[in-house]
Amino acid sequence: MSGRILHLLSQRPLLTGSGITLDALVSNATAAGWKQRVLVGVPGDRVPAGVGGLPSADVACVTFQAVDGQAAAVPGTTDLDFALPGMSDVMPYASSRFSELAPAQLAAYRDAWREAIRKQLEDFSPDLVHAHHAWIVASLVKDVAPSLPVVMHAHGTCHRQMSLCPGLADSLRSSLVRNERLLVLHRQQSGEYQRALGFAPGRVEVVGAGYNDALFNLQGREPDPGPVLLYAGKLAAAKGLPQLLDAVEVLAARVPGLLLQVAGGGQGREADALRRRMKEMSPLVKFHGRLDQPELAALMRRSAVFVLPSFYEGLPLVLAEALACGCRLVATDLPGLREAMAARLGEALALLPAPAMKAVDTPREDALPAFVRALTDTLEAGLAAGALKPETLADSLAAFSWKAVFERVQSAWIEASEAAGR
Helix, strand or coil, rough: CEEEEEEEECCCCCCCHHHHHHHHHHHHHHHHCEEEEEEEECCCCCCCCCCCCCCHHHEEEEECCCCCCCCCCCCCCCCCCCCCCEECCCCCCCEEEHHHCCCHHHHHHHHHHHHHHHHHHHHHHHCEEEEHHHHHHHHHHHHHCCCCCCCEECCCCHHHHHHHHHHHHHHHHHCCCCCCCEEEHHHHHHCCCHHHCCCHHHHEEEEEEEECCCCCCCCCCCCCCCCEEEEECCCHHCCCCCHHHHHHHCCCCCCCCCEEEEECCCCCHHHHHHHHHHCCCCCCCEEEEECHHHHHHHHHHHCEEEEECCCCCCCHHHHHHHCCCCCCEEEECCHHHHHHHHHHEEEEEECCCCCEEEECEEEHHHHHHHHHHHHHHHHHHHHHHHCCCHHHHHHHHHCCCCHHHHHHHHHHHHHHHHHHHC
């Protein structure tokens, strides 16, 4: 089966996990014969040239305040005069928080997206809508086209926003439950979203996530990178980056020549404080800023251990990417990672016990010293373990192809269309 799909993403494409997923699904759907249009949210001065290989004419935008803080890069081109809200409260680019938007801003946000969706439905006449995140934008489609099938694709961050914005979440449930299907990354998320939204089990499907093996692979791998650690992600406390810096300061006394490389971006006081600390720790820490995917893959091939000490994740695809480039892995033992990835990643992955938490992504202060000690010891062991065998990588990564993910998503498109009587 093939048809016409309208993809919705309320964030900038390619800069977060959901944006990378969008790009991969569009590319695979084109190869499978689907006609596609994409509608994304962007700052007014950062309109993307294309997504997933689509021509720019098939990428439409709802535009927000420009990155430089001006109302519009070109007069008359910005739909909303505030920064693009992020599904995480710390994004790798300038953003606002849903929990801090005024009622008038939320109303304007809804109106702008509803009108943009209506225009795309008229211009493109899709057979189905694929909406990333079970949040505000996904709640609007049935307002405009009640009979059009809608598949929502949760990435974990929308469940987190439900806890951060309980009043807003309450206002969305009755609209979100109208949509035909909800895709999640792993089984635990399935239960969480069923409880949060009232979705029947038969309407929730686990699709997982994939990685781009054309970019992330062993070609050009440094045979002996030395004691080089790599963190890639947002500059945020919820990612465990402060504790990683603590661990590296201790580990430097044990491991001569130790280097931590950090790739990522972030805005606000939290990210600024982390940048200052990393600068003070130079040359022990080298900060690269936000990298595109080819640059990140090259950095992974020059690193021995990739570390993700997060306190909250959906399904951290970056672990599969790092493993494909030959890195050993160290990560916090989070439910989604354990259920969906740990068994497949096998000996390549060392899991850290998660600290006791006081909120969804905030650890208790008294639990952090033990977490830092465990992180320090696990990183030291990972550096001492040596290179992984290529056959280990192949066996571990077989389940994480985008083609396999797309086939599961495509099945959900077909089922949603049938459920809607299409």
